[in-house]
Amino acid sequence: MIPPARRTFVALDTPEPNAARALAQRLAGHVGGIKLGLEFFCAAGPDGVRAVTEGLDLPLFLDLKLHDIPNTVAGAIRAVMPLAPAFITLHTLGGAAMMRAAADAADETATQLGLPRPKLLGVTVLTSMSVLDLASVGVDRPVADQVALLADLAHVAGLDGVVCSPNECAVLRRQLGPNFTLMVPGIRPVWASANDQKRIMTPAAAVTAGATYLVIGRPITDAPDPVQAAQRIVTELAA
Numbered sequence: 001m002i003p004p005a006r007r008t009f010v011a012l013d014t015p016e017p018n019a020a021r022a023l024a025q026r027l028a029g030h031v032g033g034i035k036l037g038l039e040f041f042c043a044a045g046p047d048g049v050r051a052v053t054e055g056l057d058l059p060l061f062l063d064l065k066l067h068d069i070p071n072t073v074a075g076a077i078r079a080v081m082p083l084a085p086a087f088i089t090l091h092t093l094g095g096a097a098m099m100r101a102a103a104d105a106a107d108e109t110a111t112q113l114g115l116p117r118p119k120l121l122g123v124t125v126l127t128s129m130s131v132l133d134l135a136s137v138g139v140d141r142p143v144a145d146q147v148a149l150l151a152d153l154a155h156v157a158g159l160d161g162v163v164c165s166p167n168e169c170a171v172l173r174r175q176l177g178p179n180f181t182l183m184v185p186g187i188r189p190v191w192a193s194a195n196d197q198k199r200i201m202t203p204a205a206a207v208t209a210g211a212t213y214l215v216i217g218r219p220i221t222d223a224p225d226p227v228q229a230a231q232r233i234v235t236e237l238a239a
Ligand SMILES: O=C(O)c1cc(=O)[nH]c(=O)n1[C@@H]1O[C@H](COP(=O)(O)O)[C@@H](O)[C@H]1O
Pocket: 011, 013, 037, 063, 089, 123, 125, 126, 127, 128, 163, 164, 185, 186, 187, 195, 197, 215, 216, 217, 218, 219
């Protein structure tokens, strides 16, 4: 059982290393880790990541959502491994060969660098997409069926887990067993606004449905008091 204060990876979606580091330091003890994603990485790069994580006692989820040919994605995995991320994301739509190449690159580079191997997570269907959005990109099937297909592909290709919405957690947990990591954004406490997220659930409902970790950004980072918001989520999870 993961303790409530370790469940949440807070999404630090800012281009500013100083702002990200200050918030990460304030939230240490109230969240399980930090997520640095595309906005941060495009603005601040690997040096920015180091500036945030140096001396910080929280695992790093590096959310780069890699999606390219196998050789290029494997190279990107090798390039970011010295940052010692605990999790890295890639798009399952890149296909089985791409995911296998990423897993092999992670294995080899971890051995070479003497670092723990990061867990590779496949992004399935973005939580900002509804069934109509999916149809508009040519996928005419229920969201849950598409997520289940992509998660199975990721599992067979050797990934450690997937990113999915809370709505799909129960089915994926049954399908892929207790050890497959379900990293789950689209989390909204009843007191927070949905913003651009469409497939959402409260933190406690998502964990009950089978989420391993929760990814939560704006409900914490945009709150008047981010530490109080994070504590409120821990309390709700503990109840
Ligand atoms: O890979 C992700 O983390 C991700 C996948 C997904 O389907 N939906 C999703 O929202 N995310 C990320 O999760 C975070 C959610 O942030 P909030 O909507 O502010 O809680 C953002 O940093 C997104 O990039």
